Amino acid sequence: MLVAFSVAPSGLEGPEGSVHDAVAAAVRIVRESGLPNRTTSMFTEIEGEWDEVFDVIRRATEAVGEFGPRVSLVLKADIRPGRTGEIDAKVDRLEAALDRQDNP
Template sequence: MLIAFSVAPSGTGRADGSVHDAVAAAVAVVRASGLPHRTTSMFTELEGEWDEVFAVVKRATEAVLPFGSRVSLVLKADIRPGRTGELDGKVQRLEAALDAAAGATAADATD
């Protein structure tokens, strides 16, 4: 399964609203898990079995708790039994489809 999640504290008392230290604590948990993952500016994606993925999300959320009076967790899951390597596989299939579409468009332009 793939999980995309974002966890952030609120009630931090910081005038600038920055949460990068809290997010760094959560991402450190993800990296230490050993599971395939990718972090972007808005979400961290994580791949693995149900119990192991949710255990990492729980630990990452707990790592953010000390940074504020409350924590927000946004989570999206793609549950596809029997599939692995989807963290990269989904992106590769998308890029191939875009390349094929661009090739078809280029061929149409030369007709």
């Protein structure tokens, strides 16, 4: 499965950089998981089996919870049993389609 998620604290009181520190704590957990992942300006994507992906997301959410009294979590999942490497393959297929359109 491939999951895009965004997790952030809310209700913070303190220095302006606290949100960045909280998100950094979550991203560190994702990166240390060893699962394929990528982080963009809006979401972190992670790929793996259901239990391992959601364990990482749970731990990342708990890490963010250390920074404030409330946590916002947004998830979007692409569940395709038996498929791996989709974190890159989906983008590769999109780029190939764009290339075919540009060079018929």
